[in-house]
Amino acid sequence: xxxxxxxxxxxxxxHGSGGIMTRDLLDxxxxxxxxxxxxxxxxxxxxxxxxxxIAISTDSFVISPIFFKGGNIGELAVNxxxxxxxxxxxxxxxxxxxxxxxxxxxIEEFVKIVNSIKEVSDKSGVQIxxxxxxxxxxxxxxxxFINTTGFGEVHSKANxxxxxxxxxDKIIVSGFIAQHGMAIMSQREGLEFExxxxxxxxxxNFLVEKMLDAFGERIHLLRxxxxxxxxxxxxxxxxxxxxxxxxxxxxxxxxxxxxxxCEILGLDPLYVANEGVFIAIVDPIVAEAxxxxxxxxxxxxxxxxxGEITDEHPNKVVMTSSIGGKRIISPLIGEQLPRIC
Amino acid sequence: xxxxxxxxxxxxxxHGSGGIMTRDLLDxxxxxxxxxxxxxxxxxxxxxxxxxxIAISTDSFVISPIFFKGGNIGELAVNxxxxxxxxxxxxxxxxxxxxxxxxxxxIEEFVKIVNSIKEVSDKSGVQIxxxxxxxxxxxxxxxxFINTTGFGEVHSKANxxxxxxxxxDKIIVSGFIAQHGMAIMSQREGLEFExxxxxxxxxxNFLVEKMLDAFGERIHLLRxxxxxxxxxxxxxxxxxxxxxxxxxxxxxxxxxxxxxxCEILGLDPLYVANEGVFIAIVDPIVAEAxxxxxxxxxxxxxxxxxGEITDEHPNKVVMTSSIGGKRIISPLIGEQLPRIC
Numbered sequence: 167x168x169x170x171x172x173x174x175x176x177x178x179x180x181h182g183s184g185g186i187m188t189r190d191l192l193d194x195x196x197x198x199x200x201x202x203x204x205x206x207x208x209x210x211x212x213x214x215x216x217x218x219x220i221a222i223s224t225d226s227f228v229i230s231p232i233f234f235k236g237g238n239i240g241e242l243a244v245n246x247x248x249x250x251x252x253x254x255x256x257x258x259x260x261x262x263x264x265x266x267x268x269x270x271x272x273i274e275e276f277v278k279i280v281n282s283i284k285e286v287s288d289k290s291g292v293q294i295x296x297x298x299x300x301x302x303x304x305x306x307x308x309x310x311f312i313n314t315t316g317f318g319e320v321h322s323k324a325n326x327x328x329x330x331x332x333x334x335d336k337i338i339v340s341g342f343i344a345q346h347g348m349a350i351m352s353q354r355e356g357l358e359f360e361x362x363x364x365x366x367x368x369x370x371n372f373l374v375e376k377m378l379d380a381f382g383e384r385i386h387l388l389r390x391x392x393x394x395x396x397x398x399x400x401x402x403x404x405x406x407x408x409x410x411x412x413x414x415x416x417x418x419x420x421x422x423x424x425x426x427x428c429e430i431l432g433l434d435p436l437y438v439a440n441e442g443v444f445i446a447i448v449d450p451i452v453a454e455a456x457x458x459x460x461x462x463x464x465x466x467x468x469x470x471x472x473g474e475i476t477d478e479h480p481n482k483v484v485m486t487s488s489i490g491g492k493r494i495i496s497p498l499i500g501e502q503l504p505r506i507c
Numbered sequence: 508x509x510x511x512x513x514x515x516x517x518x519x520x521x522h523g524s525g526g527i528m529t530r531d532l533l534d535x536x537x538x539x540x541x542x543x544x545x546x547x548x549x550x551x552x553x554x555x556x557x558x559x560x561i562a563i564s565t566d567s568f569v570i571s572p573i574f575f576k577g578g579n580i581g582e583l584a585v586n587x588x589x590x591x592x593x594x595x596x597x598x599x600x601x602x603x604x605x606x607x608x609x610x611x612x613x614i615e616e617f618v619k620i621v622n623s624i625k626e627v628s629d630k631s632g633v634q635i636x637x638x639x640x641x642x643x644x645x646x647x648x649x650x651x652f653i654n655t656t657g658f659g660e661v662h663s664k665a666n667x668x669x670x671x672x673x674x675x676d677k678i679i680v681s682g683f684i685a686q687h688g689m690a691i692m693s694q695r696e697g698l699e700f701e702x703x704x705x706x707x708x709x710x711x712n713f714l715v716e717k718m719l720d721a722f723g724e725r726i727h728l729l730r731x732x733x734x735x736x737x738x739x740x741x742x743x744x745x746x747x748x749x750x751x752x753x754x755x756x757x758x759x760x761x762x763x764x765x766x767x768x769c770e771i772l773g774l775d776p777l778y779v780a781n782e783g784v785f786i787a788i789v790d791p792i793v794a795e796a797x798x799x800x801x802x803x804x805x806x807x808x809x810x811x812x813x814g815e816i817t818d819e820h821p822n823k824v825v826m827t828s829s830i831g832g833k834r835i836i837s838p839l840i841g842e843q844l845p846r847i848c
Contacts, residue, residue: 178842184734185778185839189743207668208747210591210730211564213661216557223552224603226654228641250551262565262656266607298654300569302846308647313567313639315603315656320554327548389551393525402530406549437526498526501519505643 167198167281169274177271182301195277196297199284204260204295212295214260219320221256223247226313230505232279235349236364237441239312240279244286245369245441246392246507247316252371253388253444255324255378260317261287264298268307279310290369292316321375323382328406330386335475336453337411338446340370340460341468342419343396347438348427350506363424368442373465377446380459387447390440392507394498397436399445400483401497408480413473413495416488436485437498439506447475508539508622510615518612523642536618537638540625545601545636553636555601560661562597564588567654571846573620576690577705578782580653581620585627586710586782587733587848588657593712594729594785596665596719602628603656605639609648620651631710633657662716664723669747671727676816677794678752679787681711681801682809683760684737688779689768691847704765709783714806718787721800728788731781733848735839738777740786741824742838749821754814754836757829777826778839780847788816 172194180187197205204212225247232239244261251258263283267276287294345366352361370390377385391399396418404411420435428435442465448456453471460466478484483495513535521528538546545553566588573580585602592599604624608617628635686707693702711731718726732740737759745752761776769776783806789797794812801807819825824836 179845180840180842182734182845183839183842184736184780185739185841186837187841188735189838208743209595209667211562211595211597211657213560213562213595213597215560219554219556220561221552221554222601222603222637222656222658224605224637224654224656225639226605226607226641226652228607228643230647254550254552254554256552256554260563262563264565264567264654264656266567266569266652296563296565298566300567300846301842302569302649302652305646306571306649308643311567311607311643311648311652313565313605313654313656315563315565315605315654316552317563326550393523394529395525398526439525496527497530498524499521500526500528501521501524501642504520504523505641 167277169277172273175273177267177276177301178269179301182299195280199280200294202293204293214295216319221251221254221318221320223250224315225250226311227507228311228505229507230308231353232309234353234365237367238279238282239310240282241286242367242441242507243312243314244283245367247314248290248292248369248371249390251316251318252374253390255326256318256320257375258290258292258316258318258371260295261292262296262315263294264313266300266302266307266311268309269301269304271309290371321378324378325383326388328387328403331407331447331475333409333475333477334450335386335447336450336471337473338448338457339419339443339470339472340466341443342421343440343443344424344428344435344438346441347503347506348424351431351503352427361427363427366440366442368465370442370444370465373463376459377456381452381456384449384452385446388444390444392439392441395437395439397495398497401495404483405481410476410479411473411483412476413485415485417470417472419468419470433502436495437502508618510618513614516614518608518617518642519610520642523640529640536621540621541635543634545634555636557660562592562595562659562661564591565656566591567652568848569652569846570848571649572694573650575694575706578708579620579623580651581623582627583708583782583848584653584655585624585631586708588655589631589633589710589712590731592657592659593715594731596667597659597661598716599631599633599657599659599712601636601658602633603637604635605654607641607643607648607652609650610642610645612650631712662719665719666724667729669728669744672748672788672816674750674816674818675791676727676788677791677812678814679789679798680760680784680811680813681807682784683762684781684784685765685769685776685779687782688844688847689765692772692844693768702768704768707781707783709806711783711785711806714801714804717800718797722793722797725790725793726787729785731785733780733782736778736780738836739838742836745824746822751817751820752814752824753817754826756826758811758813760809760811774843777836778843
């Protein structure tokens with residue numbers, strides 16, 4: 167796409183008018199990039215059909231900076247929603263896409279984001295079927311915010327619910343934690359430090375599909391620990407099921423440089439956001455086999471079991487340390503890392 | 508809802524953390540207000556089932572001011588998307604709801620908006636099934652932006668497509684135009700003038716359903732002229748169908764005070780946004796009967812036929828004036844009224 171031929175260098179208010187400039191922006195960038203029969207109807211909405219139950223999930227992405235080590239806001243907006251749909255035990259098929267752009271965003275940056283959206287939506291097997299573009303005045307937004315809503319067909323063997331969780335169930339994590347949050351922190355104004363930590367943003371839907379194909383109802387819960395990290399998600403689950411969760415400090419998968427960065431900044435990696443990692447709570451009978459299957463997939467090659475469901479300490483997450491100590495892991499209070507997604 | 512008992516007066520960054528404050532906000536306001544089995548799953552997404560084809564539409568609402576004569580941003584976010592789904596010939600059933608809140612928004616205002624969302628979603632027969640809440644720092648947003656994505660079951664008799672439009676088809680407008688845009692303008696800083704113009708924001712889905720029940724495929728197109736107004740929507744249609752559109756100036760339904768306000772501000776009402784009005788392009792055989800049915804409904808009581816499809820002047824909208832003159836109506840160029848939805 168030759169940006170210099172567009173006749174405009176930045177997004178301005180006219181691009182959100184619903185008039186000729188909006189159509190121009192859509193024709194030159196959006197319709198051209200995504201070019202599929204759903205979007206080409208150019209109607210207010212799109213019509214689709216599903217055979218089975220549909221899982222729906224929505225997320226607005228307000229990450230700052232919009233370009234970061236390992237990805238950008240567009241990539242994140244696709245992967246984040248694709249993964250949320252997958253966490254419902256569904257196979258993501260379609261996404262809606264809505265931009266809120268701050269006046270003055272460079273077209274070059276907008277195109278880069280749109281191209282990323284196209285690339286990762288192709289990778290994860292979803293189509294962008296309907297959308298919206300709004301423009302707000304300078305100082306009334308922050309470059310670009312993106313909402314995606316995702317639709318997936320529920321896997322015929324899936325039965326994902328906190329209600330299925332039993333004492334003894336194993337808690338599995340699909341990879342190294344805290345990478346996304348620390349990648350963003352490492353780049354933030356005033357907090358930059360020498361680091362090669364990159365965001366783990368990726369789509370995990372195909373790995374989830376394989377797990378459901380093989381283990382069906384034995385997969386009791388899937389959840390991606392984004393905002394609030396592993397600690398917040400597990401605390402929420404413990405609270406919902408009125409059972410206890412025990413995790414083991416020496417099992418937590420953590421890369422050395424992420425651990426070091428957390429130490430420098432005084433952050434607990436258990437509370438730091440992830441984008442390409444998920445937690446599976448599974449029947450102990452299949453736990454070993456689930457881990458084996460996950461490790462064979464590139465997106466799950468660092469999978470480990472970090473703990474189990476227990477009838478001790480109901481509603482609480484307790485971490486046992488390598489030297490035998492125990493401490494309660496509470497959910498995140500306040501906000502340590504604003505706008506990491 | 509007793510706001511004073513919440514323990515917080517404003518939304519702050521912690522409410523977007525994904526931790527304990529997010530859960531607190533959701534429990535005290537969102538889950539309590541919408542309280543339905545879909546949302547009560549408290550998962551990353553929701554699971555629904557449709558028998559037929561599904562129409563999907565997404566919109567982000569960035570209107571300023573967030574409270575205006577005749578409504579607020581929450582009401583608009585429901586009606587806008589409900590109507591977009593209806594324009595696809597579908598019966599709206601579910602909405603997703605995603606907030607981007609600027610730090611410092613008063614809880615009282617947030618609750619007022621959430622209550623409006625509940626009220627109008629009940630009125631239009633849709634349920635809020637999944638959502639998201641993000642908080643951005645002061646100065647990085649503008650009080651609140653709302654994205655809604657709507658899902659509806661396509662009406663069994665509907666066949667809405669520009670492809671069905673034929674020469675001779677009648678162009679029907681469901682009510683007085685330009686009310687929403689002028690209500691917003693009348694309230695904008697620096698532009699306030701004595702006026703009782705109120706926004707026309709409302710849901711038109713039940714009226715559309717009646718029209719489809721009675722006339723099915725004879726309803727060729729439905730479109731709501733929001734941003735860019737009637738002129739932009741008709742221009743877009745003329746362009747898409749490669750046929751001409753003729754409209755008659757003396758038929759355009761316009762209230763006196765809206766006309767006066769437009770004159771004062773030098774605005775053409777044909778380009779001003781509407782929120783509770785839609786355009787139907789119908790087979791001439793049923794046009795009179797469609798108008799009669801629409802007029803019997805409170806939401807269509809001011810319905811009129813404003814013009815027709817013609818094989819003259821392809822791709823162009825031409826307006827005949829009361830004294831016999833003709834002028835071409837081009838789509839909106841630039842932006843006259845930013846952030847009216």
